[in-house]
Amino acid sequence: MSWVVEIDERTMLMAELCFVILGLIIGSFLNVCIARIPCQESIVFPNSHCPHCGNPIKAYDNIPLLSYLLLLGKCRSCGQRISWQYPAVEALTALTFCVTFVLLGFNLKAIILLVFFSSIIILIFIDLNHRILPDVITLPGVLFGLLFSLLTPVQDSTAEFILSSLGLATSNAIFISFINSFLGVLICGGFLWLVAEIFFRVRKMEGLGFGDIKLMGMVGAFLGMKLALLTIMLGSMMGAVIGLLFIKLAGKDARYELPFGSFLGIAAIISALWGHRLISDYARTLHGS
Ligand SMILES: [Zn+2]
Incomplete structure (x- = not known):
């Protein structure tokens, strides 16, 4: 039957x-x-x-x-x-x-993503209205992302790669998923922190807030490193194109502060839903087949 x-x-x-x-x-x-x-x-x-x-x-x-x-x-x-x-x-x-x-x-994966998307939508509009990304959402977001990785696998091959390079290969799927989530927080949060630090030293002004860094920690925890890096890439591209266009059309000053968190939020939703397909299509184009 x-x-x-x-x-x-x-x-x-x-x-x-x-x-x-x-x-x-x-x-x-x-x-x-x-x-x-x-x-x-x-x-x-x-x-x-x-x-x-x-x-x-x-x-x-x-x-x-x-x-x-x-x-x-x-x-x-x-x-x-x-x-x-x-x-x-x-x-x-x-x-x-x-x-x-x-x-x-x-399924459980979809329910977890809906929780993630709801938090992201709140952040998109709060950043748009106030240029802040409140800790009461981003920090529990990091924690919940890490916890949820124990329930459904965070699909990212980075943990397997790093663990086997270190001679620590394991078949424990839950452990691998958690490490993927943890690396998402560490590498993406860390990467943005580095960008923010360099920008601050070079331009002597704050280009990226700590809110953006915590937001990316949350995205990394839920989606893993690859999709979170894709989020930073897509978000930056959207920010550059739409943001500059808006500054030009609305006649704003070039120092106008863009809601970068809002762009990152939209990019996170796109990455979560279509990211793996985008990455594999891109890899296929690179290999010319
Ligand atoms: Zn009224």
Whole structure:
């Protein structure tokens, strides 16, 4: 008797829709975290209220995405504009949840990635708004990344390579996974720290904050060294292209501080979902086959 469950197209579509709805609900909660964590307010109490008039937002006006559209982006009480960020965060979270389900299915690995992505989305928008990456997210992020590596393997061949070079080859998958996570923290956090230090010595100004370094420690812990290095590469490229374009178009000063953490965050999501494919495609192009 076969236990393989045949999933027809309609069931799959329903499952995807469930993940979109789950993403919208979680995204709505992430909005609360994005608004309150930088002000060190509780993320549980009080209920949502309008930032302009302070009136509590009624449950029927707090439906993710839908309420924003129905209210035409304005508060029902005072008529002031509601930031575009609320629906943007909800839509981005829903999209990320749905794509994760389509690419990975529903399993422990996917659940861990959804926790990772949710934390990253909070960091992307807090950095965009305040140019900070709060320790209350990045430091527990490093710890949880290391712990989760004991539950599902961090796919990266660096640990096997280093262990066997040292004559310490082992077949203990959990140990290898943990070392991969640990090397991700050490090498990526360390690499960015070195870049920051050199930049500071050469330019006599801070180009990279410690928040970025801790963020990369967290990305390394969850994804391992290779995908974290890919994240730094993609994030820097995006930062250079989009950032410089923005400075030019918006007529900002060249010393305008870019939200590098936001670019790293977007790059981390892309790397986690498509990184291994990107790396193997790139390697194939290099070898000309
Ligand atoms: Zn209002």
